[in-house]
Amino acid sequence: MNISKKDFIAEAEEIIENVNSSLLELQGGFNPDTLNSVFRGVHTMKGLSGLFGLKGISSLSHTLESVLDDLRLGKIDLNNDTLNFIFHNIDVLKNLITQINEDKEVEDVSDVIKEIEKFREAARSKTEDSSVEDIGVSDSILKVLSEYEEHRLKSNFKEGKGIFLAKSVYELTNFAPELEAMNSTLKSLGEVIATLPSSEGVPEGSIGFNLLFSSSLKIDEVKSKVSSADIEEISSPARQAAVSEADQHKQRPTSQPASLKSSTNTVRVDIEKLDKILNTVGELVLAKGAVVRIGSELSEDIGYTPLTLDVHKIAQSLARKLAELQNQILELRMVPFSQIFTRLSQVVRRYTREVEKEIDFELFGEDTEIDKLLAEEIIDPLIHIIRNSIDHGIELTDKRLALGKKERGTITMKAFPKGNNVVVTIRDDGAGLDVDKIFQKAIERKLIPEDQILELKEKVELIFIPGLSTKEEVSDVSGRGVGMDIVKERITSLGGFVEVESEKGAGTEFSLTLPITLAIIKALIAKVANEHFCIPLTSISETFIVRNEEIQTIEGREVIEIRGEMLPLLRVARVFMLEEELKDEYFAIAVGFGSTRVGLLVDNLLEQTEIIIKPLGERLKDIQGLAGAAEIGKHEIVLVLDVDSLMEESFSRKNINGS
Amino acid sequence: MKSALIVDDSGVTRSLIRSAIEEIGDLNTFEASSGFEALKALPSQSFDVIIVDINMPDINGLEIINFVKNNDQYKNVPVVIVSTESSEEDRKRGMKLGAFAYLTKPFTTKELQDTVKKALNI
Numbered sequence: 014m015n016i017s018k019k020d021f022i023a024e025a026e027e028i029i030e031n032v033n034s035s036l037l038e039l040q041g042g043f044n045p046d047t048l049n050s051v052f053r054g055v056h057t058m059k060g061l062s063g064l065f066g067l068k069g070i071s072s073l074s075h076t077l078e079s080v081l082d083d084l085r086l087g088k089i090d091l092n093n094d095t096l097n098f099i100f101h102n103i104d105v106l107k108n109l110i111t112q113i114n115e116d117k118e119v120e121d122v123s124d125v126i127k128e129i130e131k132f133r134e135a136a137r138s139k140t141e142d143s144s145v146e147d148i149g150v151s152d153s154i155l156k157v158l159s160e161y162e163e164h165r166l167k168s169n170f171k172e173g174k175g176i177f178l179a180k181s182v183y184e185l186t187n188f189a190p191e192l193e194a195m196n197s198t199l200k201s202l203g204e205v206i207a208t209l210p211s212s213e214g215v216p217e218g219s220i221g222f223n224l225l226f227s228s229s230l231k232i233d234e235v236k237s238k239v240s241s242a243d244i245e246e247i248s249s250p251a252r253q254a255a256v257s258e259a260d261q262h263k264q265r266p267t268s269q270p271a272s273l274k275s276s277t278n279t280v281r282v283d284i285e286k287l288d289k290i291l292n293t294v295g296e297l298v299l300a301k302g303a304v305v306r307i308g309s310e311l312s313e314d315i316g317y318t319p320l321t322l323d324v325h326k327i328a329q330s331l332a333r334k335l336a337e338l339q340n341q342i343l344e345l346r347m348v349p350f351s352q353i354f355t356r357l358s359q360v361v362r363r364y365t366r367e368v369e370k371e372i373d374f375e376l377f378g379e380d381t382e383i384d385k386l387l388a389e390e391i392i393d394p395l396i397h398i399i400r401n402s403i404d405h406g407i408e409l410t411d412k413r414l415a416l417g418k419k420e421r422g423t424i425t426m427k428a429f430p431k432g433n434n435v436v437v438t439i440r441d442d443g444a445g446l447d448v449d450k451i452f453q454k455a456i457e458r459k460l461i462p463e464d465q466i467l468e469l470k471e472k473v474e475l476i477f478i479p480g481l482s483t484k485e486e487v488s489d490v491s492g493r494g495v496g497m498d499i500v501k502e503r504i505t506s507l508g509g510f511v512e513v514e515s516e517k518g519a520g521t522e523f524s525l526t527l528p529i530t531l532a533i534i535k536a537l538i539a540k541v542a543n544e545h546f547c548i549p550l551t552s553i554s555e556t557f558i559v560r561n562e563e564i565q566t567i568e569g570r571e572v573i574e575i576r577g578e579m580l581p582l583l584r585v586a587r588v589f590m591l592e593e594e595l596k597d598e599y600f601a602i603a604v605g606f607g608s609t610r611v612g613l614l615v616d617n618l619l620e621q622t623e624i625i626i627k628p629l630g631e632r633l634k635d636i637q638g639l640a641g642a643a644e645i646g647k648h649e650i651v652l653v654l655d656v657d658s659l660m661e662e663s664f665s666r667k668n669i670n671g672s
Numbered sequence: 673m674k675s676a677l678i679v680d681d682s683g684v685t686r687s688l689i690r691s692a693i694e695e696i697g698d699l700n701t702f703e704a705s706s707g708f709e710a711l712k713a714l715p716s717q718s719f720d721v722i723i724v725d726i727n728m729p730d731i732n733g734l735e736i737i738n739f740v741k742n743n744d745q746y747k748n749v750p751v752v753i754v755s756t757e758s759s760e761e762d763r764k765r766g767m768k769l770g771a772f773a774y775l776t777k778p779f780t781t782k783e784l785q786d787t788v789k790k791a792l793n794i
Binding site (some may be wrong): 056078159220331443 | 741
């Protein structure tokens with residue numbers, strides 16, 4: 014078995030994601046389980062990076078782990094500052110992982126480590142836990158407790174909780190669900206401190222469990238609520254139990270027995286493996302096509318016999334099942350928006366702190382699902398939009414108060430399905446776009462003619478024009494040189510679109526409409542020079558052969574007359590500066606509709622196939638006229654033409670005809 | 673053919689351990705992703721060595737060691753603890769409970785192989 018960097022990255026990213034969502038949960042209130050899971054995440058990261066010889070990550074996680082260990086053992090108080098500090102350093106850790114993933118040089122973090130050590134030194138308090146002996150837990154149990162479990166025991170005791178032991182015996186072959194149920198029952202009464210399996214005094218084929226737990230309830234109440242286990246009281250709850258019970262409810266808003274489940278019921282699958290399955294299905298679809306064809310040929314030859322009807326029936330059910338299979342696989346690739354939200358929340362936290370503004374970040378629709386690859390792709394555009402809102406949208410507190418606005422600004426992000434799409438809206442209650450200024454700037458920069466007359470909505474959309482954002486606007490928060498044009502381009506390349514609405518003084522709302530998946534589309538594969546290109550079938554109106562002598566030149570542009578209308582031509586080879594073959598005849602693919610139709614000239618038409626469009630890599634993404642890439646057949650990558658931008662090109666460039 | 677059970681909640685760590693000890697040869701390896709899974713796996717095979725991480729959710733490594741060492745069926749199976757250096761206190765407790773040896777992450781492939789060989793008496 015070969016364990017690669019990729020495996021490391023996948024697990025490391027998952028750990029970071031879990032740690033971050035646990036940290037967010039801790040913001041809402043202390044919960045020992047959640048804090049412990051943050052510790053365990055960083056702990057695993059340390060072990061893992063050490064085994065991979067990644068020094069930077071390993072020493073940073075080691076230092077962080079010490080802080081978290083102190084936190085969970087009660088040696089450092091958990092407050093907002095501490096949480097922010099941890100959040101920040103998890104970000105640093107995440108950056109290191111990204112650098113490894115991108116094969117970049119890993120930055121030196123020795124200063125960060127020193128800072129963390131200093132923080133730990135300053136935050137550690139000398140308070141010692143009370144002695145464990147006073148509690149009355151038997152030695153045979155005490156010696157099995159980990160240091161952390163021992164601390165939780167003492168801490169619960171100190172808070173005046175009762176300490177109990179629940180003893181139960183299950184069948185060895187099927188103890189999991191019953192133990193899980195017991196665990197969640199006990200969690201609803203208090204805290205499960207340790208789960209101790211035991212085979213002493215237990216009949217053959219069974220397994221016993223002693224669950225050490227705390228509760229503010231009296232022994233009688235506990236017994237009445239846990240009927241399926243023997244309850245033994247180790248120490249009874251103190252008198253202030255009523256108070257601490259109220260506390261307890263506050264502290265554990267959702268005790269989740271789900272943690273046991275998640276480790277047993279989910280598998281992590283490399284998305285590439287799903288792609289492979291999808292490709293295999295694609296090949297099956299071709300095979301199905303052959304069965305259909307054989308069916309019709311048979312019925313042409315021998316008429317509708319029971320045999321031919323059978324073939325038809327089978328072909329139909331094959332088609333149905335294949336479509337189902339495709340959908341099921343696409344579903345596997347779906348992740349909930351909560352994953353994106355977790356990451357964005359951190360960004361908001363960090364940037365609000367930096368710009369010293371007070372902002373609430375509200376999220377809705379975290380269960381909405383989206384394709385994993387799309388989720389990765391839209392993170393950057395979303396971050397950019399949110400940064401813009403924080404930086405330019407939300408006003409400083411003084412100004413807000415002066416304007417009679419709520420003291421704290423609000424950014425609301427919603428994700429919801431809409432037909433075959435997912436819509437994400439990001440709304441801020443800030444100053445709104447200064448439409449006139451934007452319009453003015455666009456004219457100054459000669460991005461639009463001086464005498465241009467635009468509707469308000471069109472003026473607002475000027476922010477998507479390349480070259481509008483200026484150096485003056487650059488701040489630490491918005492980043493450098495990245496404008497809204499990039500956001501638009503990214504979203505468009507994913508097959509979605511961006512809209513913006515803004516009201517001066519009241520705020521701005523961006524709305525991103527995205528495909529739910531990078532769905533399978535039908536496409537035509539054409540050959541140009543020695544390259545293959547895909548053109549989505551939905552944008553093609555017809556194809557035909559063009560003879561060289563039929564091509565005319567009108568106003569410096571190559572056209573062909575077809576059914577009495579002039580169709581402008583665009584030589585794909587020329588657009589991408591490929592070597593042109595001089596030929597007597599070409600194939601033309603008419604794309605677009607009505608007056609904006611264009612004929613794309615290619616050397617040959619090869620086949621129709623189903624493709625999944627994937628975004629282009631760094632090197633190709635700036636090239637005009639490409640919508641993405643697709644894999645066809647066996648590992649052959651084909652570029653997908655962006656018909657819209659090709660048409661724009663064709664109409665804007667008068668000198669398209671060089672000959 | 674001997675068999676080994678690897679208990680660790682990190683999948684990648686399990687794979688690393690697995691590929692290292694499979695090089696010893698003549699060894700069947702089984703993986704468990706939690707203490708809970710380990711308890712399920714134990715009766716399914718007759719294991720010759722158990723490699724266990726300490727810090728795991730729900731049922732931790734110490735609890736597994738204690739279970740194994742107090743069960744007539746398993747008590748002679750050597751248990752090797754793999755943990756990080758920060759878990760020193762817990763490691764000590766594990767040794768007291770009857771673990772055969774411990775390894776501190778990061779360990780080398782050879783250290784792991786040597787320890788497992790010793791545990792298997794080969």
